[in-house]
Amino acid sequence: MSRNVYKPPVQKGFGQFIDAMVVLALVYLSLLAPLLMGGTAAESAATEHKAKPTWEELKQNDVMQAQWEKLGHTPETAEPIVTKKFSYEVEPLSLGITIAVIAGYFIFMLKMSDREYREVINERFGPRVGKGD
Missing domain, CATH: 1.20.5 (Single alpha-helices involved in coiled-coils or other helix-helix interfaces)
Structure with a gap:
């Protein structure tokens, strides 16, 4: 055989x-x-910029100051980084769109994978396998 x-x-x-x-x-x-x-x-x-900020005005202690200086920053260059407030608000519409896109892609991949899996099984073992599902 x-x-x-x-x-x-x-x-x-x-x-x-x-x-x-x-x-x-x-x-x-x-x-x-x-x-x-x-x-x-x-x-x-939006932040207001002062003329010459100091490490004390930026509420940076000696250890923090040393680390900023190791990175090559002065109080003037570090001010925008230190004073910038980050917004962690979640927008429901954007979150919903993201979830819908991810779920749609996941369902699409499951359907395509199932179809391709069945094609491989049919090519390998013949058309009789998988018809009862």
């Missing part, structure tokens, strides 16, 4: 290129989307 060696279908180079470009575009758009949908926390936090 000779056994047929299974040879899976091979994706062409052009198909791999398209897949890579789609993934790259999705990553780029996912990183760009928050900027397009309302800016950043840095834009919404």
